[in-house]
Each structure stands twice: as C-alpha cells, then as structure tokens.
Amino acid sequence: MHRRRFLQLSSIASAALAAPPILRTAFAADDAITIAAPLPMSGAFAANGKYGSMGTSMAVADAGSVLGKKLSYLEIDTEGRPATAVRKIQEAMQQKKVQLFAGGILSSSALAMGAEVNKHQGVFFTTAGADEITGSNCNKSTFRWSVPTYGAINETVRPLIEKMPKAKRWYTITPKYVFGEGLLNAAKDVFKEKGVELVGNSYHSLDEKEFSGYITNAVAAQPDVLLILNFGSQSSATLRQAVNFGLKSKMTILVAWASGLEQFEELGADVSDGIYFGAQYWHGIDSPFNKELVAKVQKEKGINPNYSFAGAYIMAKLLSDGAKKGGSADGSAVIKALEGMEYDGMTGKETIRAADHQVIKNYYLLKGKAKAAMKDKDDYADIISSGQSFLSPEDAKCKMT
Amino acid sequence: MDKPLFHFALAVLVAVLLPFFIRSGTLATEVLIFAIAAAGCNLLLGYTGLLSFGQGIFFGLGSYTLGLMLIHTSLPLLPTLVLAMVVGCVVAIIIGALSIRRQGVYFVMLTLAFAQLFYFLAYTFSDITGGDNGLIGIPRRGIGPLALDSSWSFYGFVAVIFLISFAALQRIATSTFGRTLLAIRYNGQRAQAIGFPIRVFKIAAFAVSGAVTGLAGALHALLIGIAPLSDIDYHMSESLLVMTIIGGTGNLFGSVLGAAFYLIVSDTLSAIWPRWLLLLGALLIVLALYIQKGIWGLIERGVGAVLGRRGGPDAMAPDTAGNERP
Numbered sequence: 001m002h003r004r005r006f007l008q009l010s011s012i013a014s015a016a017l018a019a020p021p022i023l024r025t026a027f028a029a030d031d032a033i034t035i036a037a038p039l040p041m042s043g044a045f046a047a048n049g050k051y052g053s054m055g056t057s058m059a060v061a062d063a064g065s066v067l068g069k070k071l072s073y074l075e076i077d078t079e080g081r082p083a084t085a086v087r088k089i090q091e092a093m094q095q096k097k098v099q100l101f102a103g104g105i106l107s108s109s110a111l112a113m114g115a116e117v118n119k120h121q122g123v124f125f126t127t128a129g130a131d132e133i134t135g136s137n138c139n140k141s142t143f144r145w146s147v148p149t150y151g152a153i154n155e156t157v158r159p160l161i162e163k164m165p166k167a168k169r170w171y172t173i174t175p176k177y178v179f180g181e182g183l184l185n186a187a188k189d190v191f192k193e194k195g196v197e198l199v200g201n202s203y204h205s206l207d208e209k210e211f212s213g214y215i216t217n218a219v220a221a222q223p224d225v226l227l228i229l230n231f232g233s234q235s236s237a238t239l240r241q242a243v244n245f246g247l248k249s250k251m252t253i254l255v256a257w258a259s260g261l262e263q264f265e266e267l268g269a270d271v272s273d274g275i276y277f278g279a280q281y282w283h284g285i286d287s288p289f290n291k292e293l294v295a296k297v298q299k300e301k302g303i304n305p306n307y308s309f310a311g312a313y314i315m316a317k318l319l320s321d322g323a324k325k326g327g328s329a330d331g332s333a334v335i336k337a338l339e340g341m342e343y344d345g346m347t348g349k350e351t352i353r354a355a356d357h358q359v360i361k362n363y364y365l366l367k368g369k370a371k372a373a374m375k376d377k378d379d380y381a382d383i384i385s386s387g388q389s390f391l392s393p394e395d396a397k398c399k400m401t
Numbered sequence: 402m403d404k405p406l407f408h409f410a411l412a413v414l415v416a417v418l419l420p421f422f423i424r425s426g427t428l429a430t431e432v433l434i435f436a437i438a439a440a441g442c443n444l445l446l447g448y449t450g451l452l453s454f455g456q457g458i459f460f461g462l463g464s465y466t467l468g469l470m471l472i473h474t475s476l477p478l479l480p481t482l483v484l485a486m487v488v489g490c491v492v493a494i495i496i497g498a499l500s501i502r503r504q505g506v507y508f509v510m511l512t513l514a515f516a517q518l519f520y521f522l523a524y525t526f527s528d529i530t531g532g533d534n535g536l537i538g539i540p541r542r543g544i545g546p547l548a549l550d551s552s553w554s555f556y557g558f559v560a561v562i563f564l565i566s567f568a569a570l571q572r573i574a575t576s577t578f579g580r581t582l583l584a585i586r587y588n589g590q591r592a593q594a595i596g597f598p599i600r601v602f603k604i605a606a607f608a609v610s611g612a613v614t615g616l617a618g619a620l621h622a623l624l625i626g627i628a629p630l631s632d633i634d635y636h637m638s639e640s641l642l643v644m645t646i647i648g649g650t651g652n653l654f655g656s657v658l659g660a661a662f663y664l665i666v667s668d669t670l671s672a673i674w675p676r677w678l679l680l681l682g683a684l685l686i687v688l689a690l691y692i693q694k695g696i697w698g699l700i701e702r703g704v705g706a707v708l709g710r711r712g713g714p715d716a717m718a719p720d721t722a723g724n725e726r727p
Contacts, residue, residue: 042675050675077671082535082629083621090625091425094552111534112627119626130534137537177524177533206524206533 032072033329035060035316036092038103038113040080047262048105048308049077054301055312056102063320067329071320074098082112089113093120099331100323102315104128105308107179114142118401122331123338125319127280127311129231129257131182131396134358138398140335143357145315146280147389148396149182149257154389155363156256156278157190157227163384167224167252169199173214173238175230176203183229183256199223204230211238215245223251231257236266243271252276260307264368264380272368272380279364281307281346282383290346304378310346318343318352347386355393355400362386405571408654412567415657416560426552427624428668432661433556433563434620439644439656440570441613446642447650448574449606450586454638455496455512458519459489459611461633463618465523468536468628478542478549482562482619489615490608497607501600516635523633535629539622559620566613570653573609582606583651614641647688649695658696 037056039049053075060073076092078085085104092098099122104110110128117124118141126133127146134144147155161167172187174180184201191198200221202214215238218226226247228238235255242253258277283294283304293313297305305313318338323329326337339354347362366381374380390396415436419429438460445451463485470481500511523530530536541549549555573579584592585599593599622628631637640663648659666684670677692699 042671042677046675077675079671081631082627083625083631086625086627087427087431090427090552094426095424108534108629111537112625112629115537116626132534137534178527179533 032070033066033100033320033323034072034074034096034098035100035102035319036074036076036098037312037316038076038078038085038089038092038101038109039312040105040109041075041077043080045080045105048259051262051306051308052103052105052312055305055309056316058297058300059313059316059320063317066320066323067327069329073316076103078104078106078109078113080106080109082109085109086112086116089116093117093122099123099329100319100334101125102312102319107133111137114139117141120331123319123322123334125315127307127315130179132178134356134393135396135398138356138393138396139401141331143318143338143352143359145311145318145359145361147361147363148358148391149179150186150391150396151363151389152257152278153183153186153190155385155387156254156276156365157187158194158389159365159385159387160225160252160254160276161190161194161196164224164252168195169197169221169223170225170227171199171218171221171223172201172227172229173211173218174201174203175206175208175234177206179231180229187227187229187256204234206234208234209237211241212245214238215242215247218242219245219247219250225252225254228253228255229257232259232263233266236263239267239275240271243275248274254278258366261304261378261380262306262308264378269368269371269374269380273370275368276384277366277368277381279307279366281310282364282366282381283310283378284381284383285347285362285364285386287344287346287348289344293346314345353390353393356396356398358390358393358396360388360390362388405575408652409564409568409571411654412564412657415661416564419661420553420556423665426556428664430552430556430559430624431621432664433559434617434624435641435644435660435664436657437563437566437620438614438617438641439648439660440567440653441610441617442641442645443648443650443653443656444570444574444582444613445606445610446645447652447655448579448582448586449603450589451501451603451606452509452642453500453512453607453610454509454516454635454642455493455500456610456614456641457516457633457635457637457639458496459493459614460618460621460637460641461519461523461628462492463489463615463620464622464628464632465530465536466615467619467622468539469529471539471542471623472536478544478623481542482616485615485619486612487615489618490612493607493611493614494604497604497611501603501607512638513635516638520630520633520635523630530628530630533630535627536622537627539626539628541623541626555624559624562616562620566616567653567657570609570613574653578602578605643685647685647695649697652697655695655697658700662696 039052041049057073060071063071076088101117102125104113104126107128107130110126114124118139122141124141125143131148174184202217228235254276256278258279260279260281264272322334322338326333338352341352351360353360364386365384367384368381423429442456445453466485466488467481470476496515500508524532543549549558581597581602589599644659644663645656647662649655670680
C-alpha cells in the first residue's frame with residue numbers, strides 16, 4: 001500500500017470520530033459542587049424525565065451555593081436503559097468528578113446506577129419502586145425517597161378494608177415480575193390478617209396493552225373490590241378499559257401504585273371519578289413545606305408540582321442539605337450526614353433510616369372526584385388517608401455493603 | 402483498499418486514536434465492544450447473506466455467563482471470557498442449525514422467534530438472571546497484577562481483545578472458508594453444485610459469529626458491572642444489525658465504523674435533543690435509500706473519486722444482504 005493512500009484513508013477514518021468532543025458539554029468547574037440528575041430524558045419515560053429535570057434544577061437554583069461553592073446541575077439522559085445509565089454515571093464520576101446523584105425513575109436503571117455509584121463512594125438518591133433498592137440490593141451509597149411496595153399496600157388496602165368492612169371479596173390484576181409480585185404478596189398478607197378472600201388474580205406480562213380479557217375474568221369472579229397492581233401506562237389502560245366495561249357501578253376499584261397528577265391528567269376526571277388511588281405525593285398535601293413548594297412552582301413554572309417534579313426537588317435538596325450538614329460534598333461525608341436525618345418534608349416529618357437508607361414518609365390514599373366538584377383544573381382527587389408503613393431493615397433483607 | 406493488512410492497520414488506528422477524540426473512556430470502550438459484535442454480525446450478514454435477529458441472544462448469553470461466573474465462582478477473568486465465547490458458540494450452532502433449514506423470510510422469522518424465546522427465558526428465570534432488574538454487582542476482576550479499575554486501563558484491555566478478534570475474523574474472512582461464505586452469499590446453488598456442503602458452512606459461520614458476539618456481550622457486562630435484560634432483548638439484535646448496515650456489509654472494518662458512528666452519534670444527539678431517535682431514524686432512511694454500501698462504501702467512493710478510480714471489487718458486487726437466493 002502506498003504511504004499517501006494510507007494517510008488519506010486514515011485521515012478520513014479519524015475525521016468521523018473527531019467531531020463529537022467539540023459538541024460535548026463542558027467539564028464541571030472545579031469551584032462548583034455538582035448535583036447530577038440521571039433521568040430518562042428520551043425514550044418511553046421522557047415525560048417523567050422532563051419534570052424530574054425541572055425539579056432538580058429548581059432545587060439546585062434555590063440552594064444557590066453550599067459550603068461557599070456554587071451548586072451546579074448536570075442533566076444525564078439515561079435513555080431509560082440501564083446500560084446507558086451506568087456508562088454515563090461512570091463518565092460523570094470518573095471524568096467530571098461528580099459525587100452526588102438524584103434520579104433514576106425506572107427500577108432497573110436505578111439498581112444498576114446505585115451499584116455503580118457505590119463502587120466510587122458517591123451518593124445516589126432515587127424514587128424508583130423496586131423493593132430491592134433498600135432491600136436485598138441495598139448499599140451504602142443508595143438512598144430512596146419513595147415508599148416500597150409493603151407501605152403502598154398497607155396504606156391503601158388496609159384503610160379501604162376498614163372503610164368498607166363488608167367488602168370481603170377482592171380480585172387482583174398483577175404484572176408478572178418482581179415489582180408486581182411484591183405488591184401482590186403484601187396484599188395477600190393484609191387479606192389474610194383481615195379475613196378477606198382473594199377471589200382471583202390475573203397475571204400479565206410487562207408488554208401487555210390489552211386488558212379486557214382480565215377484566216372479563218374479574219367480572220366473572222364477582223368481587224367487591226378490584227385491586228389494580230400494575231403501574232404507569234398499563235394501569236391507565238387497565239383502568240380505562242375497566243371503566244368502559246362498566247365496572248365502576250359493580251365494584252370498588254383501587255389502583256395501589258398510581259403516578260399522581262401525571263396519571264390523573266392522562267385519565268381525565270370522567271375516568272378517575274370515584275376510583276381510589278395510592279400515591280407517593282399529591283400537591284394538595286397539607287404541610288408547610290409542601291404549601292411553600294406548590295406556591296413557588298405555581299409562581300415560577302405556572303403548574304402544580306407532580307410526583308416526578310416533587311420527588312426530584314426533595315432529593316436534590318436533601319443532597320445539598322447533606323453536604324451542608326456534613327461540611328463536605330464528599331460522598332462519605334454526605335452519606336454520614338444523611339443517615340438518620342430528620343426534616344420537615346413535603347409529606348410532613350420525614351426521617352432517613354440509617355440502617356437501610358429508606359426515607360420514612362407518608363403514603364397517600366386518594367379518591368378521584370367528579371368534574372363538577374373540582375375547584376381547579378388539577379383538583380382531581382381528595383386525600384382520604386395517609387400513613388407510614390415500612391418493613392424493618394431486617395425484614396426487607398437489607399445487608400448494608 | 403482490500404488488503405487485509407491495510408484494514409487491520411485501520412483497526413489499530415481506530416483503537417489508538419479513539420482516546421484522543423473521545424474524552425469518555427467508557428464510551429470509547431463501548432465503541433470497541435460493539436465493533437466486535439458488529440463484526441460478528443457482519444460475518445453472517447455481509448459474508449454469508451444471513452440476516453439474523455439472533456445476535457442479541459449470543460450477546461446476552463455472553464453477558465449472563467460472565468456475570469454468573471464472576472459473581473458465584475472465583476474463576477479468573479480470561480477463562481470466564483472463553484466460557485462466554487463457548488456458550489455463545491454452542492447456542493449459535495443450535496440456533497443456526499435449526500434456522501437455516503428455512504430460507505429468506507422464514508429464516509429471519511425463525512431467528513426472531515428464538516430472540517423472543519431467549520428474552521422471555523431470561524425474564525422468567527429471574528432468580529438466575531435478575532429478570533427485569535438485571536444481574537447486578539458483577540465485579541471487574543483484574544488479570545494477575547493488572548487491575549482494570551480505571552476506565553482507560555479497561556479500555557486498553559478491551560482494545561487488545563478487539564484487535565485479536567478483528568485479526569482472527571479477518572483471517573477467517575480471507576481464508577478459503579471466508580471465500581466460500583461469499584460464494585454462498587452470491588450464489589448458494591452454484592456453491593452447492595461445486596460440492597461445498599453449504600449447510601455446514603452456514604452453521605460454522607453461525608458458530609464463529611456466536612462466539613465473537615458472546616465475547617462482546619461478556620465484555621459489555623464487565624464494562625457496566627451488570628447484565629441488563631436489554632442485553633438479550635431483540636432490540637440488541639436490531640442495534641447490532643443497524644450498526645453493521647450503517648458501516649457497510651461485507652467489510653469487517655466497516656463494522657468498526659458502523660459501531661463507532663452509531664454510538665457516538667447517539668451519545669451526541671441525546672445530549673442535544675430528547676427526541677434524537679427521530680433524527681437517527683431519518684439518518685437510517687437516508688442510508689438505506691442512498692448509501693447502501695454504508696460508510697465504508699462511501700469512503701471507497703470518496704477515495705475512488707480522489708484517486709480517479711473505482712473502489713474495490715466488493716463495491717461493484719450486487720447487494721444481496723438478507724436476500725438469499727433460492
């Protein structure tokens with residue numbers, strides 16, 4: 001081969017690879033403390049990512065500076081894929097020296113990111129749902145703000161049973177994977193204790209979009225209550241189809257794991273009216289901190305904060321508070337400061353349990369109201385009850401690593 | 402342009418230059434890992450004319466094999482990688498032997514069916530694979546005194562494996578075996594009439610492709626410390642096919658370009674615009690309509706124009722990818 005041709009070709013080959021660094025985001029400045037938000041900004045969960053990013057950036061702006069250093073915000077698009085999420089976490093930690101992370105809406109990405117952040121002794125705060133996050137896969141770096149499946153069931157199924165002592169026959173629709181099983185097992189325990197009969201259960205896959213077959217089965221079993229244990233677009237689809245089949249007049253319906261305001265907006269008041277929902281957060285919560293946040297978000301963004309927004313806001317705030325309290329933005333100092341921390345949060349008094357890094361907070365039972373009864377466009381539901389139910393760290397099988 | 406040594410020199414050049422152009426060691430490593438997998442895919446698609454959606458299976462099995470071995474046993478790293486190759490190879494032989502019983506669309510459908518089957522196996526046996534959560538906590542073991550903790554030391558390790566794999570694949574592609582694969586792609590009946598046992602050749606191509614893809618899958622799990630369910634998803638097969646086609650089929654270095662282009666463009670676009678997948682879609686349409694020989698074909702044309710002559714013989718060959726002749 002001629003030398004000239006070799007050089008020509010190699011220059012063409014390398015030119016293709018040369019462009020990207022020019023477009024890449026700049027390194028975080030040394031004199032700033034960075035909070036990174038690894039969120040699904042593209043892909044199927046991009047809508048959640050968008051609100052999460054708004055929440056994080058607002059919390060960072062509100063905090064302004066910590067320990068005399070400016071607090072900065074780095075958005076990381078996980079694309080909703082664990083592999084991409086981990087790769088970008090590695091980049092942020094090794095090249096940009098980021099130690100503080102708040103995000104990870106999807107369980108699979110969150111578990112993977114938590115493990116990666118733990119390798120480099122950073123801090124990772126998440127709202128993802130899988131029990132393993134503060135259970136069998138718990139680790140020193142990972143904190144979780146949201147309530148796991150045990151609390152979600154105990155704060156929705158239990159109060160509803162107490163409210164309707166005559167409703168003795170329940171039917172469940174469950175997604176067939178670890179999260180769904182977690183909800184179902186917790187529900188079975190409550191049923192057993194309260195003498196309620198589980199008259200049937202329908203399992204479906206994570207890819208399912210058509211639920212009418214399961215709903216027909218549920219109708220045939222003649223239950224008093226239909227308990228829907230899937231989440232996101234699947235629970236919206238299940239609910240919509242159940243309402244279309246006229247189940248509202250035949251039985252009480254409870255969606256144990258709703259995503260809050262986002263889901264009500266998607267369903268509309270005609271569907272959600274009269275349905276019970278379990279929720280991690282609701283903008284109507286009567287607590288000083290929440291009222292302050294809602295007023296602020298309304299003023300600055302013109303919207304009510306939803307779960308993705310509020311969760312992201314409080315997580316970023318806790319990280320900056322942790323750095324302040326620990327006197328350093330170093331991962332281990334922040335972890336130590338966060339363990340056992342008590343604070344006034346959006347759901348009232350919240351505590352970060354040291355043994356498994358689970359935030360002890362309220363879970364809410366909501367009831368959808370009729371369109372005519374709504375005071376404003378987001379007033380979809382009333383809070384029926386709230387409370388804190390958590391497995392002990394031992395029962396959750398957390399062995400801190 | 403068709404000399405194997407020249408292509409290998411280009412591969413070396415990519416491995417050496419990537420760190421200068423990509424700041425992220427992990428992204429650079431991912432490029433080389435997917436380059437290995439895309440080259441494996443190319444052996445089937447570009448050389449043998451088999452459009453297989455089974456590549457994700459071998460990739461995923463490689464990831465799980467490495468993950469399970471490193472988590473549950475104290476086996477050193479290199480034997481684990483070899484084991485991942487063996488698993489990829491064996492499963493590829495089985496799937497290959499069953500799938501090549503049918504041709505054209507039915508072959509593609511069979512590989513798709515296998516892809517779904519293995520995805521749901523991984524999803525169902527969550528006690529072993531971690532199911533939807535993925536297999537978490539895979540340690541990155543070093544090799545003897547050599548630690549692979551930092552992203553650039555791991556890059557170096559992967560670069561060596563990439564070059565060995567590339568050289569081996571190239572050796573295979575330029576051997577009589579590789580030439581026969583090309584003959585099968587261009588005219589299977591004639592190859593059979595000459596006396597080549599084309600079934601055996603196709604299964605052998607599957608075996609090599611499975612082993613190489615399994616190796617890439619194992620390295621991927623080692624890179625990210627988990628074996629996610631998405632590694633065995635049929636979207637993985639799709640991505641590998643897209644990389645191969647973008648790069649240019651029938652040329653192993655094209656796969657390196659395809660993987661680099663796909664990953665770097667995805668990474669750049671996703672940082673700019675959340676709806677970047679739209680742009681990627683548009684780009685693929687342009688490629689499919691106007692640049693069927695992929696980036697490598699484009700380079701060949703460009704170089705041909707500069708030097709005042711046409712590209713290599715493969716540029717003239719009809720594009721029969723995915724269309725096995727009856």
